[in-house]
Amino acid sequence: MSELTLSPNIAGADDFYAELLAVHEGLTKDESDALNARLILILANHVGDRDVLRAALAAAQRSGGQGDE
Amino acid sequence: MNKIFEVPLYPYTKSPDQDAATPVRHPVMVVGAGPVGLGVAIDLAQQGVPVVVVDDNDKVSFGSRAICFAKRTIEIADRLGLGQPLVEKGVVWNLGKVFFDDRKVYDFNLLPEDGHRRPAFINLQQYYFEDYLVARVREIQSEGAPIELRGGNKVQSVTDQGDHVRLEIDTPDGPYTVEADYLIACDGANSPIRRMMGLDFVGRVFEDNFLIADVIMEADFPTERWFWFDPPFNPGQSALLHKQPDGVWRIDLQLGWDIDKEEEKKPEKVIPRLKQMLGDEVEFSLEWVSIYTFQCRRMEKFRHGRIVFAGDSAHQVSPFGARGANSGLQDADNLGWKLKMVLDGTAPETLLDTYDAERIHGADENIMNSSRSTDFITPKSQQSRIFRNAVLDLSEHFEFARPFVNSGRLSVPCVYDGSPLNSADALPGGPLRTRPGAPCPDAPLGNGFLLERLGGQFALLTVDADAPETVEIDGMTLHRIALSASEDGTGALAERYLGDAASAVYLIRPDQHVAARWTAFDADAVATALSRALGKEAAA
Numbered sequence: 001m002s003e004l005t006l007s008p009n010i011a012g013a014d015d016f017y018a019e020l021l022a023v024h025e026g027l028t029k030d031e032s033d034a035l036n037a038r039l040i041l042i043l044a045n046h047v048g049d050r051d052v053l054r055a056a057l058a059a060a061q062r063s064g065g066q067g068d069e
Numbered sequence: 070m071n072k073i074f075e076v077p078l079y080p081y082t083k084s085p086d087q088d089a090a091t092p093v094r095h096p097v098m099v100v101g102a103g104p105v106g107l108g109v110a111i112d113l114a115q116q117g118v119p120v121v122v123v124d125d126n127d128k129v130s131f132g133s134r135a136i137c138f139a140k141r142t143i144e145i146a147d148r149l150g151l152g153q154p155l156v157e158k159g160v161v162w163n164l165g166k167v168f169f170d171d172r173k174v175y176d177f178n179l180l181p182e183d184g185h186r187r188p189a190f191i192n193l194q195q196y197y198f199e200d201y202l203v204a205r206v207r208e209i210q211s212e213g214a215p216i217e218l219r220g221g222n223k224v225q226s227v228t229d230q231g232d233h234v235r236l237e238i239d240t241p242d243g244p245y246t247v248e249a250d251y252l253i254a255c256d257g258a259n260s261p262i263r264r265m266m267g268l269d270f271v272g273r274v275f276e277d278n279f280l281i282a283d284v285i286m287e288a289d290f291p292t293e294r295w296f297w298f299d300p301p302f303n304p305g306q307s308a309l310l311h312k313q314p315d316g317v318w319r320i321d322l323q324l325g326w327d328i329d330k331e332e333e334k335k336p337e338k339v340i341p342r343l344k345q346m347l348g349d350e351v352e353f354s355l356e357w358v359s360i361y362t363f364q365c366r367r368m369e370k371f372r373h374g375r376i377v378f379a380g381d382s383a384h385q386v387s388p389f390g391a392r393g394a395n396s397g398l399q400d401a402d403n404l405g406w407k408l409k410m411v412l413d414g415t416a417p418e419t420l421l422d423t424y425d426a427e428r429i430h431g432a433d434e435n436i437m438n439s440s441r442s443t444d445f446i447t448p449k450s451q452q453s454r455i456f457r458n459a460v461l462d463l464s465e466h467f468e469f470a471r472p473f474v475n476s477g478r479l480s481v482p483c484v485y486d487g488s489p490l491n492s493a494d495a496l497p498g499g500p501l502r503t504r505p506g507a508p509c510p511d512a513p514l515g516n517g518f519l520l521e522r523l524g525g526q527f528a529l530l531t532v533d534a535d536a537p538e539t540v541e542i543d544g545m546t547l548h549r550i551a552l553s554a555s556e557d558g559t560g561a562l563a564e565r566y567l568g569d570a571a572s573a574v575y576l577i578r579p580d581q582h583v584a585a586r587w588t589a590f591d592a593d594a595v596a597t598a599l600s601r602a603l604g605k606e607a608a609a
C-alpha cells in the first residue's frame with residue numbers, strides 16, 4: 001500500500017500548470033466546473049487505492065483557505 | 070383491467086373464535102397478508118407452528134407495486150415451496166441501457182455468476198407473488214399444516230399483556246377479541262399497529278414524487294432495463310422502463326415535489342407523457358397508475374415484547390434497488406425459525422432480540438444503499454449534480470466511470486457480521502463470502518444444487534471433512550450434509566466453501582446463514598457454536 005505523495009512529484013510543474021489552465025480557457029463557469037469534476041474522477045480512478053484517496057480527501061479538506069495548516 | 074385484482078382470494082367467513090365465550094388463544098397471529106405476513110406464516114406453519122393470519126382486505130394488492138425479486142428471495146421462496154411458479158412466470162433479464170439527456174451513454178450485461186439454481190433476479194408483479202403465496206397456503210392447509218387466513222378482519226387494537234397479546238378485531242359480523250402468544254405485525258408502511266402503540270418511525274423523507282404506470286404494449290420492446298437521467302421528455306428528472314410478464318411494462322417517471330398528485334394521475338395527463346417517452350407510433354394501454362412518495366426510515370426497535378414488526382411496518386426504503394419486498398422476505402426468513410424455537414422452548418426468548426439486531430443491520434444497509442441511489446438520481450446540491458453529470462458524461466467514453474452510475478443497486482442479502490449468533494471464523498483461508506453471518510451461496514452438485522440439500526433445519530455441512538452422520542446436542546439432532554469438492558466439476562463449490570482450505574465444516578442455520586465454520590469436525594466446538602446460534606450464550 002502506497003502513501004499519498006505530498007512532496008513535489010511533477011517534472012516541469014510550470015508546464016503542467018499552464019496545461020491545466022489551458023483546458024479551462026474559454027469555458028463558462030459551468031463548463032469549467034464540469035471539466036474539473038471529470039478530471040477529479042479520472043485521476044481518482046487512476047490512483048485507485050482507497051487509503052490514498054482518503055488521505056487526499058483529508059489533505060484537500062484541511063488545506064482550504066483559513067490558513068489552519 | 071387485470072382480473073386478478075378483483076377476485077377475493079380469502080373472503081370473510083365467520084370463525085368460531087367470534088362466538089367463543091372467552092377469547093381463544095393462538096400461539097402466533099400475523100396481521101397483514103402481504104408478501105411478508107404470508108411468507109412468515111407459511112414458514113411457521115411448515116414447521117408445525119399453528120398460525121392465524123388476519124387482513125382487513127381479501128385480495129392481492131392493487132397494481133404491480135414491487136416488481137423485482139432478487140435471487141435470495143427466490144431461494145427463500147424455494148424453502149417456502151413456491152420458488153418454481155415464481156421463476157416460471159417471472160421475466161429474467163440481464164441487459165440494460167443507460168441514457169443521459171438525449172443520448173444512450175452505455176449498455177450493460179449483468180453477466181450473472183454461474184453455478185446457481187436461481188437467476189440473479191426476476192421481474193414479476195407483486196400480485197402474482199401474493200397469489201402464489203395464497204395458493205401455497207391452500208396447498209399446505211390441504212396437507213394438514215396449521216394455518217388459517219382470515220379476510221375481512223380488521224385489527225382495531227392490540228395490547229401486550231406481558232405473557233400474551235390481546236387483539237380486538239372488527240369483522241362484517243361485528244367485533245371479537247382474540248389472544249396470541251406472539252403477534253407479528255406485517256401491516257405495511259402505514260402500520261396501524263405501530264401507530265396504536267405510539268411507536269416511532271424516523272428517518273429521511275425524500276421530497277419527491279414518482280409516477281408509476283403499468284402499460285400494456287403491442288410493440289415488441291426488448292427485455293431490457295432502460296434508465297434515463299434528465300431525458301428530453303422529462304427534463305431535470307429521471308425515468309425507468311422495465312418489463313414484466315404478460316406484455317406489461319413498468320414505467321417510473323420522477324415528477325418532482327411541487328405537483329398536484331390527483332391531476333398528474335389523470336389519463337389525459339399521463340398518456341401524453343408516455344407518448345413523449347415511447348414515441349408517438351407505439352400503441353399502448355394503461356393498466357395501473359399510482360403516485361409514489363417515498364421515505365427511508367425504520368423503527369428504532371422491531372421487537373416490542375410479544376409484538377414483532379416485519380416488512381414495511383418496520384422499515385421503508387426508496388424504490389430504487391427493489392429492497393422493499395426483498396428485505397421484508399428476509400425479515401420473515403430470519404424470524405420464522407427463531408420464533409419456532411422459542412415457542413418450543415429449544416431456545417431462550419432472548420433469541421428474538423437477535424432478530425432485532427440482525428434485521429436492523431439489514432434495514433440500515435438497505436436504507437444506506439437506497440439513499441445513495443436516490444442521491445445519485447436526484448442530486449440534492451449543485452455540487453452533487455456536477456459530479457453526477459460528470460460521471461454520466463465519462464461513462465459514455467470510459468468504462469471506469471460506469472460503476473459510479475447508480476440507478477439502484479440490486480438487492481443482495483445482508484451478511485450478519487458481528488451478530489451475537491456467530492462464532493469466530495475458524496477456517497483459515499476460507500472464502501470471505503461464506504464467513505460466519507453470511508447467507509450460503511448456492512453451488513452446483515452433480516445433478517442438483519446445494520441450497521435444496523440444506524433444507525430449513527440446523528445442518529452440519531462438511532466439504533472433504535469427516536464427521537458423524539448425526540450429532541445429538543441438547544436434545545437436538547444435527548444432520549450432516551457430506552459433500553466433496555470433486556462432486557462439482559465447475560469448481561464453484563470449492564471456490565465458495567473452501568477457498569484456500571483443504572477441508573471445511575460449516576454449521577448452518579435454518580435460514581441458511583452460516584453460524585460457524587472450521588477446518589475439521591470437533592464435537593465440543595460444534596456444540597458450543599450451536600448453543601450460541603440458539604442465543605444461549607452471550608457474545609464472547
Ligand SMILES: Cc1cc2nc3c(=O)[nH]c(=O)nc-3n(C[C@H](O)[C@H](O)[C@H](O)COP(=O)(O)OP(=O)(O)OC[C@H]3O[C@@H](n4cnc5c(N)ncnc54)[C@H](O)[C@@H]3O)c2cc1C
Nearest residue numbers: 101103104105124125134135224256257380381391393394
Ligand atoms: C405504489 C407502490 C409501488 C411500489 N413499488 C415497489 C417496487 O417497485 N419495488 C419494491 O421492492 N417495492 C415496491 N413497493 C413496496 C412493496 O410493495 C412493499 O415493500 C411490500 O408490499 C411490503 O410488504 P408487506 O407485507 O410488509 O406489507 P404490505 O404488502 O403493505 O401488506 C400489508 C397488509 O396489511 C394489511 N393491513 C393493514 N392494516 C391492517 C389492519 N388494521 N388489520 C388487518 N390488516 C391490515 C393490509 O390490508 C395489507 O394487506 C411499492 C409500494 C407501493 C405502495
